[in-house]
Amino acid sequence: MSVGLGVIASTADGADDGSPEAAARDFYAILIKHRVSGLPNDTVWPLLKQRVTPELARVIEAAQREQADFIKRNPDEKPPWIEGDLFSSLFEGPQEFSVGRAKIVDERAEVPVSFVYRSEGETTKWQDTLVLTKSGTGWQVADVNYGGTWEFGNKGTLRKGLRPGGAATFREGRHRYAMGGDRIGATAGMPAMAGEV
Template sequence: MRAALPTALALLLLPVAASAGTNSPQQTVEAFYRWRMASAMSGAPRGEELQQLRPWLGRELLCLLQAAGELRDRAAAAQPDEKPPFVEGDLFSSVFEGPQRLTLGPLKRGQQQSLLDLHFEADTGAQPPLFRWTDRAHLRLEGGRWVLVDIEYRAPIEFGNRGRLRDSLREALEPADPALNWPGGAVTRCAARAKP
């Protein structure tokens, strides 16, 4: 469904975002979703993908996503016949298949935190062919730059992501699961890492 641009183009976007000393919430969101819609990432990001996400995501969210990838890998090793968590789907959108187009809504900006509505579109191939929904980005100033710290899923759909990205990660990552060789405690570790 998503036409992937060559990896080289996605990598070209990274230095532009990373080199800018200051930014706006809108610039962060536009750069992140331009990369996201061009990438083939599905589920929790892997090593190279995590590195590419650093300019746009807050420290705690990056840590939680890294932990989600670790849980996925441990679950796959412990239960090879079961589908592991965080293995597929777009974590940054209500819709698992992800958006194809983005229009930014009005910004609600505070001194340290901002909210930005994300108006998404995707061609479904069904009738009607175009699906539209709105999610909400939560941003915060970290180290003098605006970064994404959460996505609020708001699409009125039966099957898709619900609630908030950070809450769903925390719920899955905090408890220990001996069957998956998962020690738990990731939320506590990531919260401590997020402190300046």
């Protein structure tokens, strides 16, 4: 299932079958619907907080405090984590996504998520992996493993990037290259994932 801007609300509010794939769809539907850039603001954070593990919530809230502190101490400087998509490899963030089949081991799941971003006649496609853990309330997001291979993409994982001093993990600026640094056009793509839904 591919989800774009036009169908986000129905996907986010749709029935949840309790699977890690459904949790991944719900999570990214909210992010795209609200066009989250930088750390989640007071409007969207309550929606996301209930969908992430307590550990990831603590990491995000610590980063929010660090950012607020930085703004107070350095009002004329750009604070860390203020802009750009932190929940995918691409600074601009995805416009569409599709969720692949989860790999589940005990209470941990890894869900491949394929993304699409289009601008100025070019299409960028990439795949990140959403890591979820199962709790009493269902599957919750524990981390994001960035899979973008271009030079100016988020690298490593979300949690590492949100640690004190980790803002360098997140890259600024628009890129025009993807998948090994090759320029790709509107018809280029990536291979379909096995088990893609």
